[in-house]
Amino acid sequence: MQSALNKDLLNSKISVVKMEMINLTIDGKAIQAEKGLSILKAARIAGIDIPTLCYYELNGQKLENRPGGCRVCVVEVEGRKNLAPACATEIMEGMVVHTHSLRVVNARRTVVELILSDHPSDCLSCSKSGHCELQSLAQKLGIREIPFKGAQSTYRKDNSPAIIRDVDKCIMCRRCETVCNQLQTVGALSAVNRGFEAVVATAFEQDLVKSSCTMCGQCVMACPVGALSEVNQTRQVIQAINNPDKTVIVQTAPAVRVALGEEFGYPAGTIVTGKMAAALRRIGFDYVFDTDFAADLTIMEEGTELLGRISKFMNGDKDVKLPILTSCCPGWVNFFETNFPDMLDVPSTAKSPQQMFGAVAKNYWAEKLGIKREDMVVVSIMPCVAKKYECQRDEFKENGNPDVDYSLTTRELAELIKQFNIDFNSLEDEDFDMPLGASTGAAVIFGATGGVIEAAVRTAYEVFTKKPLEKVDFTELRGLEGVREATVDFNGTPIHLGIAHGLGNARKLLEKVRKGEVQYHAIEVMACPGGCIGGAGQPYHHGDFSIVEKRFEAIYQEDKNKELRKSHENPYIKQLYDEYFGEPCGEKSHHLLHTHYFDKSKQVEIEA
Amino acid sequence: MAQIKSLADLKALKNSIHEKMDTRVKGNKDGLVQVKVAMATCGIAAGAKTIFNYIMEQADKKGLEIVLSQTGCMGYCHAEPTIEVTLPGKEPIVFGHVDKAKADEIMDKYIKNGELVEGIIPVNYNTIDK
Amino acid sequence: MAKYKMHVLVCGGTGCTASHSHEITDNLKAVLRDKGLEEDIQVILTGCFGFCEKGPIVKIMPDNTFYTEVKPEDAKEIVEEHIIKGRKVTRLLYTDPEKKEHVSDSKHMGFYKKQLRIALRNCGFIDPENIEEYIANDGYAAVAKCLTEYTPAQVIDEIKLSGLRGRGGGGFPTGMKWEIASKNHADQKYVVCNADEGDPGAFMDRSILEGDPHSVIEAMTINGYAIGATKGLIYIRAEYPLAIHRLQIAIKQAREYGLLGKNIFGTDFDFDIELRYGAGAFVCGEETALIHSMEGKRGEPTFKPPFPAQSGYLQKPTNVNNVETYANVPIIILKGANWFNKIGTEKSKGTKVFALAGQINNVGLIEVPMGITLREIIYEIGGGIKNGRQFKAVQTGGPSGGCLTEKHLDTPIDYDNLIAAGSMMGSGGMVVMDETSCMVAIAKFYLEFTCEESCGKCSPCRIGNKRMLEILERITKGQGCMEDLENLKNLATVIKDTALCGLGQTSPNPVLSTMNNFWDEYVEHVKDKKCRAGACKSLMQYVIDPNLCVGCTSCARNCPVNAIQGEKKTPHVINAEICIKCGTCIEKCKFNAISIK
16 A cells, blocks of 8 residues: 555655746735745745635645635735635736735725624633634724624524534634534534524534534634634632642643643743643642653553454454554544444543543542542643543543543643743743653653554563564654554564544544455544644644644654653553552453443434 | 437428427418418308318418418408418408319419419408508 | 417416416317317417516417417307407407507517517427427427537537627626537536526526426537537526426436437437526525535535636536526527627627516516617517606616616617626516615615525625615615715625625625615715605605695594594694504595605
């Protein structure tokens, strides 16, 4: 099988050969740009930034939302009778473009005024305030009043456990729709109704929770305004912290530490692990632990499960399910429960790190502290929106008490830090608390696509071959292409691995697996582009995927900085097995660290 | 029904249907000779129906494109069967006592060549459709 | 078999069908059977005659006797009098409104005299449910000619030479459209007939499909041959059940006769047609939206390029033409481009079908040569303004068009002149207005339609049109200010300049053209709070003339809201703040003392 990477390369070579340059003039500036580009892109190359609103691109992820609907990017093209949308108009030889003529400025301004006239002006209390692209556009255009008074379109609010839809704020940019359908192939959102009543909604205008939504939250990431946002639970966390009867524990996911800094002015890719731990302690968490500990634990369980399946397979067991699919990503779990209900026995039964941590905290650690699980509150800081839903799943509760009580996004943590008047930038680095704060480099790379499988390989190799691994960096597993594959030599036994990030890519890969077209031993899937570093709970990147790329580099840097880089070398993990679980995939871990999946294909209800 | 597989098939089919449509098609055309046969009770009694059918047949045979229609009593009961012929651009002329031979003569001479034949009744009435 | 001596043509268009034309047909047949005349006289249910004002129509051939407003019970008299005795049924004949005389021959009727029926050539003449009638009238001869005598390029050349332009509204040269589609190579191409007629009041496409479905099938086949497409799709709105029914019959018959399917006319050209039903969204008449709708997607436009000719239905090269455009094609092929291009004006060739409506005597469907003047249409074909009122304006092009006024009456009508006059051809709606029509209210009416039918994809159309409508609502209620007029004009200009698709870009036309031609009326509404046409209810005031009022109290007693006060035998007064303008007082006043101001 030719890898997707090679195909891309081949294509790019062809396009290099074919590349033809076009001469045009934008705002009096002579420009040469590649044929096929839009006026918008040609202008950007020339340093002219034409404002846009609906346009959204994830470069490198083959995603472009270009409905040409907002009409904010209109420009004047000489010889054309009406204004042209710069995003959707291809450059032509000799084209003369004006991006700020009186006609353009008036039209652009009127269009934005119109959009504002049908948009609630509750910026002061809007979750997107400060990150809202409509807000900054209005500011950029110097709009001080809206001359058009009239009706505002209204729609009922729709809250799912993870996502809030405030459709009144929808500006019909259709980014969420494109992301949900093209990038994620989830198909939960699309435009309904017409004219002034047109909105983006679910099929039959059901509640999101009854739709095929996986709560991956990429729509929240893409939404330029406050129409889609995550459920905010900072208030509940503050209350727990201030409740003297509760022991409040926090765990932080690997991807948070390479992105949180952006909220405090640090350049993308800055590692702020130490400041984050310090801030969490200032906020008042009783124990500042690390989800990375649980990631190491996941490798022990999932790696053992993988090796178990492989050895059964090699011993001729026909019933064994291969490939094994990772199950750390809650968006991905929702996706296969809805879309691949026939394959529920394929994914690993290992719980996600968040839930493993919760189980360890509320059982092992609560026992150690000698407190009841009801008196312990576990808070997780996640780069993710779907984790909010995951921690509420019934199978992760004991007598109604959840293993993880609240899951906050990276953005919510930044909000907490600001609320607690902490000067993040001047904090001295601090360490996590032990023992549940100890982790290896293998756990850190969980935050990037390919990381879970690389971490698993580092451990599985040594367990399988019983030889020490010389080179821990499996660069062949790293990268940001949507679907990747690699074969790792386990001392003579080739182990075929597949990786997909973005649910659309996952679907492609899974369909091939279902049809038997591809053979892998293990596949890692992450719902968000780039993995957790591109998660929907991270600071907004507004479509600038280079930010995600910088977080990606930072994750592997953090891995390199670690003394220990294989999960099974984590001394506290060893201790945990010795003291509590006995062995990986044993009786106790089966009870506390593994789960099962449900057929959700029928959950997509259609109410008459 | 047989499928049309060539231009010839189409033409053959068209010709076979032609009969059915002919009266309508001609009525729709401009500049054709109008022939009206008085078909009130008196006319029919005097043999107007036979003459109508005869003209219909013979006109086709002679290759004359005429619009043949029936009309009410023209008021010349003494001269039935009567027919009114209107050449394009000319005043209508009424012929009386039309039998098959007379009909042939009218068609061959007046309709074909504009030559007047005997048996013309002076027009002393107005038709409603001027 | 013997020739039929007479043909009785009964209109089977939607309008006449609603007035029981099927019963008329049944009754005629029954009476003829009783009289033993069924062999001699043929009764045919045809497509629309166009003169809907006077339907149901029954026409007797060959003498073109045109009976109007026929009722089922008139069948007996028609047979006994006209068919048997040769006496015309005078009471059913059309009466010329000017001369007050009966006109029997349709060729002499004012309504038909100036018409030139090319696209409608078979409507009201053949039985649309019988392929043989179409064939007898030169049907399928054009496609035969193309397949056996012309190369595809020659077909395109012929259409180009004819000067035929799209009849759906835009007026894009048809031959050029075909040429572009022919030059894009693909394993599969498509030919699509746009039968999503959506302009309010326009029904020419429906009439053609109901009256002459085979002409469209034949033209699509020719189109398929010309561009190298083997599949045709007709996108028709589901609200046109009769047109769908007749198309289904026509397609079935064409297949049975081998005129659709494999190896048409013994050549290696294959072509077949399927129907696709639209749910009746105006925007789906826009070709990219239409294609999305056919693909099962949300019916909303996407920007062009790519044009459908490059990437259309299922991303394959697709040629989309409107029904009326197609109806012209076979006859152009048969009679030659040089016959067609002699009709019409320099840049607009042939004829155009218009749906004549509004305050005009002869409401109906007409087909006229391009270049005819509005005056000819309104006063000669249309028989003038109803009730002898004064002509004020005519709206063409539906919600995308504008108003033409007195000063345009003698302008020859073609694509370019209409655009120059601030309107457009559109699909051919023509609504005539007299002095009782308020131009602000007319603009509001069309905008209501656009707002209802906007897909909501682009902000100028979704929000801008709504804001314009709100402004117009304020103005017609007497709540407008001069700033509103300014905003209205700016909005209209910006929407025209920035909307995504043709429908959005043209949606401000009714506002702009009424503002340009009737600015005074707008100002009157705003400043004087007055509607000179008396159409804007909120601006009307009921006033009692104290000189005429005798104080009989009848008005006050009947006023449902007690808005009228006054002592017995003294003049009464209407309290405008309470008055709901129901008109009861005017009805009750025996002294004509109450009027509307």
